[in-house]
Amino acid sequence: MYFKTRTESPELLIYKSLNNRMVLSEKEKQYFSNLQKGYDGELMFDSFIEKLQSNRLVLNDLLLKSNNTTFQIDTLLIMSDTVYVIEVKNYEGDFYFEKDKLFTRSKVEIVSPLIQLSRTESLLRQLLNNLGFTIPIQSFVVFVNPEFTLYQAPMESAFILPTQILRFIKQLNAKYSKITEKHKLIAEKLLSLHLTESPFNKLPAFEYDQLKKGITCASCDSFSLKVEGRKIKCTNCEHVETITSSVIRSVKELRLLFPENKVTTSIVQDWCKIVDSKKVIRKILVDHFEKNGKFRRTYYE
Ligand SMILES: [Zn+2]
Secondary structure: OEEEOOOOOHHHHHHHHHHHHOOOOHHHHHHHHHHHHHHHHHHHHHHHHOOOOOOOEEEEEEEEEEOOEEEEEEEEEEOOOOEEEEEEEOOOEEEEEEOOEEEEOOOOEEOOHHHHHHHHHHHHHHHHHHOOOOOOEEEEEEEOOOOEEEEOOOOOOOEEOHHHHHHHHHHHHHOOOOOOHHHHHHHHHHHHHOOOOOOOOOOOOOOHHHOOOOOOOOOOOOOOEEEEOOEEEEOOOOOEEEHHHHHHHHHHHHHHHOOOOOEOHHHHHHHHOOOOOHHHHHHHHHHHOOEEOOOOOOEEO
């Protein structure tokens, strides 16, 4: 049923890493917290989507381009006679709806999810038409947070409120659906057009020298680790991991942060800090990453 599962975006992973290794500005912290909240909301919605019966195709986090415009879809659900576009919002607190606009309780206007949604729907329609598919599209904004309240919510709208999600899923399950080759073709085609580099990323400026070095605990992000034989133990949460797996994890993090930089044994040693033996690091790199380049300027991919 899942054509594309959901994982943390590179942007969110970079923010997580930077948040551990440097001081983010208040604005960056806010942005990071919104990213995290958005992702948590999507996971919350996924737990409802899991209740769907078979014969439905799900594609999460699609980033597509149509009409020279990049757009993102949180959840795309393909059923036999309709494609559903679902935008997930993890807003919390009291909001009110007035003249097609959404406001917080303190009267701050929120970018209307309905406008965003109709734009996404029309871009997807154009894209599918260009690919030669004609299938009706329906779109919804799902507010997942149980502590979200919308005053003056319109009775007929694309909004699914927290108390309505379960019923929404039940209604989808009540609909007959049979997935044919055509539906699989739509999913495959959209997946092949999925963009991996998002133009929406807003990353802080950072340089290698300003970042705090060291392996972080896989469980609690703490830098307080100590080597015990072939393992690394966290003195904060007692989590134990092999040196090999923690170095691989750290190298992946390093490459995520600095995709342009060469990964050498010396840099990895400097980055991981805690592993004293160059030999150990070199062996992990040789065993787990592809070697590229000659001796002395060795780097790994
Ligand atoms: Zn820990």
